[in-house]
Amino acid sequence: MKDQTVMLDVVPELSTATLEGSTLTLRGRGWGDQPKDAVVEVNGQRLSPELKGGVLTVTVSAPATGSSMATDLYGVLTVRLLVGERASEPVTIRKEAVTVSGTIKRPVGAALNGQSQPTSPVPVRPTAVLIVPKGASVPAAGLTTTRSLLGHQVATYTDVEAATNALNALAQQGIPAEYDQPILVQDTQRISAQAATGVQWHWPRLGVTDAWTRTKGKGITVAVVDTGVALNHPDLKANLLPGRDFVENDREPQDVSGHGTHVAGLIAANGQVQGAAPEAKLLPVRVIGSQGGTVSDLVRGLLWAAGLDSEEPNPTPAQIINLSLGTPGYSELLAQAVERVMDAGVIVVAASGNDGGLPYAPANIPGVISVTSVSGPVTTYQPGYANRGPGTRIAAYGGDLNADQDSNKERDGILSTDLDAGGKPAYALRQGTSMASPQVAGIAALLLAQGTPSRTVKAVLESHATDLGVPGMDLTTGWGLVNASATQNDPQTYVVALNAAGQIITYSRSTGAQFALGSLPPAAPVQILAGTDTDGDGRIGEAGELLSAPVTLNTARGQTGRADLQLEPADGKGALLLPR
Numbered sequence: 001m002k003d004q005t006v007m008l009d010v011v012p013e014l015s016t017a018t019l020e021g022s023t024l025t026l027r028g029r030g031w032g033d034q035p036k037d038a039v040v041e042v043n044g045q046r047l048s049p050e051l052k053g054g055v056l057t058v059t060v061s062a063p064a065t066g067s068s069m070a071t072d073l074y075g076v077l078t079v080r081l082l083v084g085e086r087a088s089e090p091v092t093i094r095k096e097a098v099t100v101s102g103t104i105k106r107p108v109g110a111a112l113n114g115q116s117q118p119t120s121p122v123p124v125r126p127t128a129v130l131i132v133p134k135g136a137s138v139p140a141a142g143l144t145t146t147r148s149l150l151g152h153q154v155a156t157y158t159d160v161e162a163a164t165n166a167l168n169a170l171a172q173q174g175i176p177a178e179y180d181q182p183i184l185v186q187d188t189q190r191i192s193a194q195a196a197t198g199v200q201w202h203w204p205r206l207g208v209t210d211a212w213t214r215t216k217g218k219g220i221t222v223a224v225v226d227t228g229v230a231l232n233h234p235d236l237k238a239n240l241l242p243g244r245d246f247v248e249n250d251r252e253p254q255d256v257s258g259h260g261t262h263v264a265g266l267i268a269a270n271g272q273v274q275g276a277a278p279e280a281k282l283l284p285v286r287v288i289g290s291q292g293g294t295v296s297d298l299v300r301g302l303l304w305a306a307g308l309d310s311e312e313p314n315p316t317p318a319q320i321i322n323l324s325l326g327t328p329g330y331s332e333l334l335a336q337a338v339e340r341v342m343d344a345g346v347i348v349v350a351a352s353g354n355d356g357g358l359p360y361a362p363a364n365i366p367g368v369i370s371v372t373s374v375s376g377p378v379t380t381y382q383p384g385y386a387n388r389g390p391g392t393r394i395a396a397y398g399g400d401l402n403a404d405q406d407s408n409k410e411r412d413g414i415l416s417t418d419l420d421a422g423g424k425p426a427y428a429l430r431q432g433t434s435m436a437s438p439q440v441a442g443i444a445a446l447l448l449a450q451g452t453p454s455r456t457v458k459a460v461l462e463s464h465a466t467d468l469g470v471p472g473m474d475l476t477t478g479w480g481l482v483n484a485s486a487t488q489n490d491p492q493t494y495v496v497a498l499n500a501a502g503q504i505i506t507y508s509r510s511t512g513a514q515f516a517l518g519s520l521p522p523a524a525p526v527q528i529l530a531g532t533d534t535d536g537d538g539r540i541g542e543a544g545e546l547l548s549a550p551v552t553l554n555t556a557r558g559q560t561g562r563a564d565l566q567l568e569p570a571d572g573k574g575a576l577l578l579p580r
Contacts, residue, residue: 014081024060025055027055030083038083042060043077100520101514101517101560102564125181126164127181130180131178132170142157182292183288183292183293186353189430199408202439207484208276208446211484216449222322224438225321226325227259227286230417234272235417236264239269246285247293255284262417266438268280275438281316287301298337303341305317327360339365347369349444350365350437353433356384357387357389359372364391366391370478371394373431374398375403383400386433395465399430446484465482468480472508473579474506493510493567496530510530522556523557525553527553528553539576540576549566551565
């Protein structure tokens with residue numbers, strides 16, 4: 001009998017994960033004697049471990065929060081081990097500094113609104129196009145064309161060097177010009193799939209299938225500002241409105257990559273696969289082509305989709321715009337465009353990004369519904385690719401093509417419409433915040449179709465999200481997992497923790513007369529109070545609303561404090577603005 005070689009596919013397994021100080025210790029199997037290919041992932045941060053006596057150890061440092069929260073290492077840590085292309089199931093460690101719980105008497109509540117926290121600056125990638133303020137003299141050396149856009153001048157130069165020289169010349173004059181930055185789609189992997197055998201496991205877990213008993217989004221228009229849409233896809237064409245292509249400058253926003261088609265299907269496919277709002281209309285707007293796209297292209301697409309392009313009116317403007325794309329750098333032009341669109345009453349939903357860092361623009365612009373990713377379908381966890389941090393508002397399922405939790409021999413990606421290698425209509429599994437964002441956009445369409453005013457949709461989505469991780473609003477998943485069972489008439493009461501400087505550290509929605517706040521700094525005075533926001537302007541405890549007297553706690557690490565709060569009519573002097 002000849003010798004036979006058997007190839008084994010070993011999946012790493014974690015039996016325990018413990019954290020002492022900053023040292024994380026992992027026990028399990030599947031990494032062998034030399035863990036050179038092993039990577040430990042902690043809340044998306046990838047670290048190289050050391051092997052000692054069959055046990056892996058790694059030093060974990062606390063991330064900067066960009067807010068008034070303490071930077072000590074505490075909260076919920078999600079740990080995975082990656083060996084090559086295989087990943088272990090996640091293990092959760094809860095390392096609370098201080099937890100406070102208690103009761104609220106006479107709870108009354110309302111919807112949330114407010115301001116987001118700033119993100120850290122990201123280096124800008126130079127391009128051959130500049131965005132120059134209106135009225136400034138544009139340097140002529142190397143200049144080829146200029147055009148006007150939203151009170152700015154878009155100046156195209158012969159090459160990056162010429163554009164950089166012009167930018168420096170403008171800076172010397174104190175003129176705040178900027179590069180026309182590239183924009184990126186927000187998915188990371190794709191696997192072809194058959195719709196007949198695939199499963200859209202995310203819809204039941206978001207309450208979407210139950211929501212279809214009330215509405216399927218009829219009468220609502222959602223713009224997909226992306227790579228275009230497959231205009232002849234059988235699952236989409238019945239819901240497609242005439243769109244616009246800002247790459248080829250025509251009326252045929254035909255997708256060639258499949259990304260926009262996948263996104264559109266998660267909003268309003270109605271065939272072998274279903275979108276969240278299968279009776280809503282889709283407005284395809286192409287701003288990214290085979291050579292990519294830029295902020296100025298995105299701005300033109302945004303204004304047209306919202307019906308704000310005076311030179312080229314849009315006969316069917318959208319009530320919701322989905323942006324499964326972004327740029328890591330700040331753009332004043334993009335921020336102004338998004339604000340103008342939102343001021344017109346249009347809901348903007350955007351993917352947070354996929355490099356494991358802070359949310360990209362436009363997801364980090366105040367007022368935008370910034371969507372990060374989680375995955376399932378058995379255990380909900382946040383994949384390492386998902387951007388999170390200040391500005392994150394809500395989560396939806398972005399999938400994880402490296403996992404198969406339910407052992408059905410199909411990766412845990414998100415199934416939707418797509419294109420095959422030949423550019424023909426097809427179906428595929430993808431992963432990324434690109435897939436999470438349109439789920440929220442589709443659920444927003446269901447809310448509008450039920451009569452929810454557009455100005456309250458963001459608040460309703462956030463106040464009805466399923467809380468994940470640390471109780472209350474957090475920097476990892478925002479308010480939690482989007483829930484399609486949201487209705488417009490379910491007010492909330494908020495409990496707030498303030499530091500010694502009077503800054504909001506964190507806040508939480510109450511559950512009935514009970515509340516819980518986690519991840520509070522240890523051995524430091526913290527004030528706990530509750531309030532209501534009955535007019536929906538994002539301030540609790542205004543005149544005529546309710547506000548409790550603050551309770552001051554100074555609790556040691558690992559202990560649980562208690563505060564019983566009594567709501568009383570407020571005079572408005574102690575009103576607080578909740579962070580967006």
